[in-house]
Amino acid sequence: DAGVIQSPRHEVTEMGQEVTLRCKPISGHDYLFWYRQTMMRGLELLIYFNNNVPIDDSGMPEDRFSAKMPNASFSTLKIQPSEPRDSAVYFCASSFMLQGGEQYFGPGTRLTVT
Amino acid sequence: DQQVKQNSPSLSVQEGRISILNCDYTNSMFDYFLWYKKYPAEGPTFLISISSIKDKNEDGRFTVFLNKSAKHLSLHIVPSQPGDSAVYFCAASAFNTDKLIFGTGTRLQVFP
Numbered sequence: 288d289a290g291v292i293q294s295p296r297h298e299v300t301e302m303g304q305e306v307t308l309r310c311k312p313i314s315g316h317d318y319l320f321w322y323r324q325t326m327m328r329g330l331e332l333l334i335y336f337n338n339n340v341p342i343d344d345s346g347m348p349e350d351r352f353s354a355k356m357p358n359a360s361f362s363t364l365k366i367q368p369s370e371p372r373d374s375a376v377y378f379c380a381s382s383f384m385l386q387g388g389e390q391y392f393g394p395g396t397r398l399t400v401t
Numbered sequence: 402d403q404q405v406k407q408n409s410p411s412l413s414v415q416e417g418r419i420s421i422l423n424c425d426y427t428n429s430m431f432d433y434f435l436w437y438k439k440y441p442a443e444g445p446t447f448l449i450s451i452s453s454i455k456d457k458n459e460d461g462r463f464t465v466f467l468n469k470s471a472k473h474l475s476l477h478i479v480p481s482q483p484g485d486s487a488v489y490f491c492a493a494s495a496f497n498t499d500k501l502i503f504g505t506g507t508r509l510q511v512f513p
Binding site: 291318320322326327328329330331332335337342343378380389390391392393394395 | 407435437442443444445446447450490492499500501502503504505506
């Protein structure tokens with residue numbers, strides 16, 4: 288398996304623009320997680336899905352953020368409109384276990400909003 | 402409010418010596434703990450875990466210790482190697498949730 292795939296790897300955009308980050312989880316994994324990494328807060332969980340259904344979106348910072356998982360092999364995280372403070376590395380991860388199971392992370396998308 | 406805290410942002414250790422990375426948590430419901438390792442431009446990868454029913458788990462050069470009364474865990478790397486230079490994240494989860502709560506990470510540098 289190729290592992291978790293994220294695209295793009297780098298995104299530079301101007302404030303106010305819409306940004307869409309994409310993720311393909313490992314086949315057979317029922318859980319998908321979106322994280323954001325910053326120096327101050329480390330790895331923050333934004334939202335996670337189980338069997339394509341959003342379970343907990345309490346980490347989504349504002350209404351400008353939205354995430355979808357239309358099928359078991361694809362998820363998107365959208366920021367509209369983007370702001371400079373959204374600049375961070377965004378990771379997608381997937382797992383097949385419930386509580387505490389190992390999560391497999393993608394390589395991340397480095398987002399820079401100018 | 403950080404439920405999982407890694408108070409040392411960085412650590413520098415000589416090759417061959419022991420590296421000790423520390424992690425504190427505040428939520429007494431946490432019962433499963435993990436360490437992840439992250440190289441630059443890559444996603445974190447799982448390193449080692451421990452259940453709250455144990456106080457030690459060992460895997461080769463890596464050992465994790467859990468002190469439930471102190472709500473503290475540590476990762477020992479012996480002997481340290483230059484390839485261990487990375488950022489290490491501590492994570493925890495509670496029995497009634499699928500979520501992992503991560504700390505802010507500790508950057509380990511192992512020098513020759």
